[in-house]
Amino acid sequence: MTNERTKGYIAGLLSSATFGLIPLFTVPLMRDGMQTETILIYRFGFATLLVALVMLQKRISFRETAKHLRILFIMASLYFCSAFFLINGYHAMNSGVATVIHFMYPLMVALLMLLFFKQRMTPRGLASLGIAFLGVVLLSGILGGEGVQVSLPAIALVAFSGFCYAVYIIVVNKTTIGTVPMWRLTFYLMLFSTLFFIGLSIGKQTLGLPPTPKAWGLLFLLALVPTLISNLFLIMAIPRIGSTATAIMGVLEPLTAVVVGITVLGEELTLQSTLGIGAVLIAVALLVSEKRTSK
Template structure:
């Protein structure tokens, strides 16, 4: 194993494990009374600011072509749906389980590709989808007050995974010629504008309740957003997208660990089996792809 490969593995693990830290910075802000749309908006604002500084530091122009605008807006809508429903899910079910269910997005990506683009069906894909469904079913029937699970919460996080899968499919199908960092900047920028418009119409943007929440929101924008994305790009360059995707299994593992240590979330054998089935199904799809 070369030094470049080892570095790629480190970046891949860094990307997935930092993404799994989203609950660590989100739940304390929710506990202080901030609603998830406002939390997401501040995440976009802080992340856009940092990304703009990075892009300008690299000498990358922020100009875009007008023909790319509809595609960028579509990507922003899908990303907003994914993020909003994931944060909403944190209100209803334990953060570790929510992240594990969200991790089903490769399964949804496969289903969308088969339905929309007639991608070839195969026994292993069908089997993986069935395994994932069984995993979600196990989580659904294990819901109780003690385990912090609910059917509505699971459905909401499934929509989050579907939203992210739609985002990934759209990224691969739209013809936008720009770097990954620049694309991420504009997805966050337009996502924030759309979100701000929606919040202003219905409730208004909440002020940040305390300096502690400000720190959590800033870390939310930097660690599981900026660092995770930068590490992802570096990992793909060195070890390819397939192995990087496999290392993404650290996302739910990290979130579950955070939930157990910091938020005293209950973790039962049935939940463990459900999550293992979901992760196994996702890994089968990624490796076969």
């Protein structure tokens, strides 16, 4: 059991860390003029093709029951809504504010697990959750000198993106979808997500080809690292350490983004960012050192 928990925490760390690399690949693409919907189509489309190739090589069947396909469709819808409303939130408010609101999802997971599954958090788990959220606030940079003014509808949209992701995590843990082989589960999630974004792009008339060979390469890496690899590790983590713990581990995503900004994009390491990094690391250490974690 301890070995499985260790694997779960490692998978959770790797999932959140790789997911935090999204800006590393998307920012150059957006600077090249690619529309958000188009980027997401190629992101999930390439991921779908990669999983399909692995399944063919491993001789994994694509056949799935109608019941599981319905659950997978719902999961992909939740994933789509989470990404779509968060992206729109970035256009309506400061990205740091949007990050803080979205990363309330670990709290949402804990509350939903309490309300619907009667799962209570331990004092150490609650402390970890609180410190993790403080770390995200510090990393977001919203505690600067200028006041933050955001409309209530924009806040609601970004909060809904976090809620969708919270429900997505719980569905993986609390339904029979966990019995579906990992590669087949990932394939249908990526496929349905691609179809959703194609429909959105056609509706908005933003579908287009990547402008340069470099853009093709960035899109492939975006599909491989913070999409395919991140989701595979997420699916591995949830059954081993539970929904709440996996959600709390997700605070490493903004930490990774900050580290990338400092080491790759030449951004400054501020005292506030340093304190945020320390808070996130303390929260993760508290969680991992807990002797027993409920699912």
